Amino acid sequence: MTGGNGYWSGRVVVVTGGSRNIGRAISRRFAEDGARVAINGVVAGEAAHVAAEMADAGLDVAGWDADVSDPTQVEGMFADIADRFGGVDVLVNNAAVTMQGRVPFERLSLDDWDRIFAVNARGTFLCSAAAAPLLRRRAGSIVNISSIGASKAHRSAVPYDATKGAIESFTRALALELAPDGVRVNAIAPGAISNDRYESLPSDVQRTEVTSIPLGRAGTGDEIAAAVSFLASDQASYITGHVLTIDGGLTAQARQASSEIIIDIDGGDR
Template sequence: MLIPKNNGDIPMTNEFTGKVAFVTGAASGIGAAIAKRLLDGGAKVALVDIDAGGLAAYAKRLDPDGLRTRVIEADVSDHEAVRTAVDITTETFGGLHLAANNAGTAGPNPVNIVDYDHEAFARVMAINVGGVFNCLKYQIPAMRTGGGAIVNMGSMVSTIGIHGMAVYAATKHAVLGLTRSAAIETAADGIRINAVGPGYIRTPIMDHLPEEVLVMAAKQHPLGRLGKAEEVAEMVAFLLSDRASFSTGSLHLIDGGFTAL
């Protein structure tokens, strides 16, 4: 069977000129790709991550003069840190129009429920669910005067179960519930809120895995390969743009066909 190829040559536009964006988990992986895509599209971007060193180094590569980015160290599970990060963004750039709530953790896996550590459970929930809640709580008021768009990072397991990853799947189900409910609450304010559901994406976090594991993960997708962070970033950019002006409260899968099986 022939597998279609994607050369990754994704065109950039200036559709985000004049917009201010807030991206969590921006130091590496999907978050870094999203931040770059929005910056390439003309936005000013607040890059938020708990990894201060990695974040500063990446921001320096993206924006050497520091004119269109602001680096903010924050743990998204800490609501005061998130509130401060949103305040810094609006004070620095004069508003907030776009947000990509990407920060998250897979937690220990594969681990069955009966063997899952309580402290690990609480931490994964605090980051994946509490982090999205905290971001929405403070981003929405910042956008109410002029509207905006938000994308939350779900997963291909936002609507299905997966062996050994029950806790992670539960958090991504919760992200979808937050997304849909928040979209209903904010529609009258001109704020659109969607979620994306990536499959297995080749990011730095996967670099430590044995090659045979990566090959096996790739084969889980009917397209026959791992996804690219840039492909997820392009989906996020679409949902944040006016091209998706009639989309809200939806999960947009980018999983290489995983959930179609």
Template structure:
């Protein structure tokens, strides 16, 4: 475990489900003090209670991070509760499916606001709280979809996730003088509550296309986030860490079959 995380003040947006919940649990186990942020305050409180029951420190907070007001209130709450802010995990995101010819402007704007605009607003609010302390960590949850791959129905999602990485690189440069690093994790096929409800045959098709022949876990993504948040990653910034089990490596799916035939 990364001992440098003990006692650190951490915000995790979108922290009530899937990868976000895994990140919250990871920080809680590492001894950090976590503010779990969600539009649904009851759900945020429930996840915070899970952390507390496991011996950690956490509190829930309701905020719409697609708005400046929500982000300002979120950061102020963390500073008041935990005497400052050390780490922001900009994890809030949605992925409703809509083909381009059927997608409305409202559909597109909603995804961009939730995924990309919230990253900008959360980062801007966090910088103000961090730079006076001379240190800080900002970690963005991006995706393989957009930066590396595409998938029908997710044009708006892919645009938002590719945009996050473009934003990250400039943010890393601007924040470096304050001792703040800005990085991202790029999860691949990660088993979450939503995926677990899909038909087994569909999941089997995905598994067959993954080099390790299994889905990743939310804890494995959290481990990457915890490293980027730690003192041990003090000279890592502007970096996108893929936690995808090599999903984007094969040139074609047949490469996996050819690899097996070589053994």
């Protein structure tokens, strides 16, 4: 695995939604490994603030405000990044929104649907399209952040899961399109990952949320960042069109442990 020793030294990495949670961990990982990192955020000044904190620690990071669903803002951001850093080697499409609370399908509005698709699916397309000419020049790499919701549905999260399914199909199709130019496209599908929302929950609720996970805990942003760095790196040079699931074994199981009946070698139930 990549890590330390300036592995990414001199290379340029763009992380959308890079100012919070998983995105922030990804940004920090690349920067600490020597990359020049462009952090994108949609809240005014947030990306610049996070970038300044990392720069104070000696890392080569800059922030850009841009709504990834707006083609004008996306094109402007990538033009600015290319001017400042000279090109792009890696794009991490991490920016995403979810429902404000779970909403049953019958109560979904068209605005709900359109908003989530605009950021999660349209944003992934727009940023990939803007980055592709820059990535071709350096045989770069794209890593999209999906979710286990692309293959195992969440209840009352139809539009979110639908966007993640779209992202995984997009990953495979784009991998074929860009392969002749040496540009690889892969995705990560995280399960439950500790974030601002999870950490704000009471400890008993946190325990309940991870009871169905075989490893018995939520993952961390750093664990996702390590996998993103690997897939983007030359160590994964023969991997493209792949979705890597990182979920503590959640989707590997047929059922939760509490519902299993295990037959021992003597034929008895336990």
